[in-house]
Amino acid sequence: MPVPQEPRLNASGGKRLGSEQGQGRAGRRGSGGPRRQRPSGRGAGEGRKGDGAIFFGAEPVAFDAKKTRLSVPSSFRTVLAQAGELDVVLRPSSHSPCIDVWPKATFQAEVERRTAALDPFSEEFDEVTDGLTVKAYDARVDADGRIVLPRAVLADVPLEPNLRIVGRRSFFQIWSEGVWAERKSAAGKPQASSPRSAGTPA
Numbered sequence: 481m482p483v484p485q486e487p488r489l490n491a492s493g494g495k496r497l498g499s500e501q502g503q504g505r506a507g508r509r510g511s512g513g514p515r516r517q518r519p520s521g522r523g524a525g526e527g528r529k530g531d532g533a534i535f536f537g538a539e540p541v542a543f544d545a546k547k548t549r550l551s552v553p554s555s556f557r558t559v560l561a562q563a564g565e566l567d568v569v570l571r572p573s574s575h576s577p578c579i580d581v582w583p584k585a586t587f588q589a590e591v592e593r594r595t596a597a598l599d600p601f602s603e604e605f606d607e608v609t610d611g612l613t614v615k616a617y618d619a620r621v622d623a624d625g626r627i628v629l630p631r632a633v634l635a636d637v638p639l640e641p642n643l644r645i646v647g648r649r650s651f652f653q654i655w656s657e658g659v660w661a662e663r664k665s666a667a668g669k670p671q672a673s674s675p676r677s678a679g680t681p682a
Contacts, residue, residue: 535647
């Protein structure tokens with residue numbers, strides 16, 4: 481059996497690292513110093529899918545009343561695609577003669593935010609959810625970018641053959657063109673211009 485060597489002492493009398501012990505730690509690191517730890521979370525430049533994409537601008541579209549179907553403008557579809565969303569929630573606007581269209585996950589998060597602190601057995605909870613979820617309807621954007629509108633929501637907000645899709649940051653709205661024109665005229669503002677790409681981060 482080989483005789484174990486005594487540890488050598490340095491000039492100050494302390495132990496000197498042997499070649500195996502020293503190289504086992506420093507040698508693996510290489511000449512560039514200690515290896516940096518990779519962060520366990522996302523990097524600073526790796527935002528969540530869809531971060532920064534908002535709905536904005538106002539796009540004209542046609543409405544097929546017989547099939548209750550319309551095509552979502554490509555710029556708005558881009559925002560949905562960046563968010564990974566094809567499922568949407570439609571509901572009559574709480575204050576305007578139009579239909580709100582929310583990405584489903586965004587709508588669910590908004591409802592949770594507004595109701596989390598409320599007692600679900602309270603009258604206040606019923607009043608809040610009456611305005612949020614009672615007249616909310618599921619829909620899905622198909623492969624051709626079209627949405628079929630539930631007839632129930634059209635009973636509350638009848639639509640003309642010509643529509644205007646209006647971006648509202650986290651969601652968008654469906655307006656009859658005539659009603660939208662009246663709104664803009666009453667506000668004394670010029671018609672909103674169409675965006676080149678609503679999916680471009682701000």
